[in-house]
């Protein structure tokens with residue numbers, strides 16, 4: 344099955360992020376993965392003109408808590424876009440299915456309810472290796488891709 348890697352982007356096609364303020368909510372489950380996703384996103388923001396003081400990071404216990412964390416961030420911070428970062432890896436039970444579906448639906452609902460785009464950067468993988476490959480490995484870094492999406496959506500939000 345094809346795996347799309349958008350981590351290598353043409354900077355000339357990305358709006359300058361200097362005037363935007365971004366939030367990043369990061370799940371503490373699988374921190375080796377989520378921290379790499381966060382660092383990829385932060386570096387991409389900075390590379391495209393964002394400033395350190397305009398990148399707000401909050402940590403939450405797990406991917407399911409990304410929903411409340413993003414909601415609270417929207418309600419208390421003045422932001423142009425948010426990235427929700429998590430990594431859910433299949434275990435022995437159906438809990439994987441419920442966490443993945445719950446966070447997907449929750450983030451979708453927030454995108455509908457509020458006027459701040461939330462980018463879905465939750466890796467939902469069968470194996471740890473799949474997560475490694477997508478957080479700075481052979482399939483790129485989904486954190487970078489999410490930051491580019493956040494910049495584009497922040498620009499779109501201005502219309």
Ligand SMILES: Nc1c(NC[C@H](O)[C@H](O)[C@H](O)CO)[nH]c(=O)[nH]c1=O
Pocket residue numbers: 370372373404405406407408429430431432433442
């Ligand atoms: N198994 C994983 C979880 N599970 C925890 C849930 O996200 C949540 O924190 C708990 O159900 C309490 O509400 N979370 C991940 O992010 N990744 C996993 O692999």
Ligand SMILES: CC(=O)[C@@H](O)COP(=O)(O)O
Pocket residue numbers: 431432433434435436437438439440442
């Ligand atoms: C996605 C999860 O919550 C999962 O990693 C927990 O593992 P298990 O299904 O073996 O309890």
